[in-house]
Amino acid sequence: MSIMAPAAHRKLTGLVAATFTPLTNQGEINLSVIGPYIDYLTETQGVKSVFVNGTTGEGMSLSVEERKVLAEDWCLKGKGKLDQVIVHVGCTSLKDAQELARHAAQIGVDGISVIAPSFFKPQNAAELRSFLQEVAAAAPNVPFYYYHLPAFTGVNVTARDVLEGIETFIPSYRGVKFTGFDLTDMGQCVSCSRPDWVVLYGMDEQLLAGLVLGVDGAVGSTYNYVGRHMNELITAFENNNLIQARKIQFKLQELITFATKLGFNVGVNKRLMAELSGLHLGPPRLPLTPCAAVLAENLTEKFHSLFPSEQ
Numbered sequence: 001m002s003i004m005a006p007a008a009h010r011k012l013t014g015l016v017a018a019t020f021t022p023l024t025n026q027g028e029i030n031l032s033v034i035g036p037y038i039d040y041l042t043e044t045q046g047v048k049s050v051f052v053n054g055t056t057g058e059g060m061s062l063s064v065e066e067r068k069v070l071a072e073d074w075c076l077k078g079k080g081k082l083d084q085v086i087v088h089v090g091c092t093s094l095k096d097a098q099e100l101a102r103h104a105a106q107i108g109v110d111g112i113s114v115i116a117p118s119f120f121k122p123q124n125a126a127e128l129r130s131f132l133q134e135v136a137a138a139a140p141n142v143p144f145y146y147y148h149l150p151a152f153t154g155v156n157v158t159a160r161d162v163l164e165g166i167e168t169f170i171p172s173y174r175g176v177k178f179t180g181f182d183l184t185d186m187g188q189c190v191s192c193s194r195p196d197w198v199v200l201y202g203m204d205e206q207l208l209a210g211l212v213l214g215v216d217g218a219v220g221s222t223y224n225y226v227g228r229h230m231n232e233l234i235t236a237f238e239n240n241n242l243i244q245a246r247k248i249q250f251k252l253q254e255l256i257t258f259a260t261k262l263g264f265n266v267g268v269n270k271r272l273m274a275e276l277s278g279l280h281l282g283p284p285r286l287p288l289t290p291c292a293a294v295l296a297e298n299l300t301e302k303f304h305s306l307f308p309s310e311q
């Protein structure tokens, strides 16, 4: 693929869908679904930006080659339809992450994001920043977002500490995707951010709390299928209609709590999205296992009872 001009540095705001990776029943990447997937997000859910190859997309379970192919296809098919395509390039191998970052720059993504390596774990903010810096340097003109997900990585360094002086290490730094319950840490990321940086919240069940603290947007798995309701929540919040905003937030909380009690993971979430959108997303990849039919039925039923307009 030919080298494209550096991505325009536009602020990333609003809802960003953390995309699922469509697989065939044989477990291979299924690119034929990406076009209809983009139409579903933009036309049915009103969600215009995507976060590809992240947790929801099982990025860490995909090969480097598969991740490149997916990133290219989302960029190609999203042209003129999506506002921004952010590609997660984090890996446990620094070299692989740099290769993905360089590739992302070549195909003209709007941003890259990197999670902390989680086998050999950075022991402090300085070590983590050094890793992020080395990856970012492989794509110096591409907006960079630190992906904070301590519950999965086991790297328990506050995001605020990672952000300390980050612009001197990573001139392309533009924001943090903060997935965690620690609202104090997230608030401090908001308060230390420059006006051209963003904080994107990754706990869909607490988006309203994030908005109160000043986040600029949100990256999440559920925006794939509740995007239009959560867009209504954002509008209600902006209009100071907290009663309406809470009403929508409470529905999503109820759905996620219900799902969690039954055993919610990316495989289950992927199946729910497939049921609601009609897209053939296929099974998850091992070690995740396919969602049982009865669980999918229960969740779909619960979804329709909470969001009846979708039926």
Ligand SMILES: CC(=O)N[C@@H]([C@@H](O)[C@H](O)[C@H](O)CO)[C@@H](O)CC(=O)C(=O)O
Residues within 6 Å of the ligand: 018, 019, 051, 053, 054, 055, 056, 057, 179, 201, 202, 203, 204, 205, 219, 220, 221, 222, 256
């Ligand atoms: C740990 C996890 O998967 N968190 C989700 C949330 O959207 C999450 O599914 C939701 O808040 C329900 O708990 C996102 O933050 C993940 C995400 O953005 C990604 O796929 O990279």
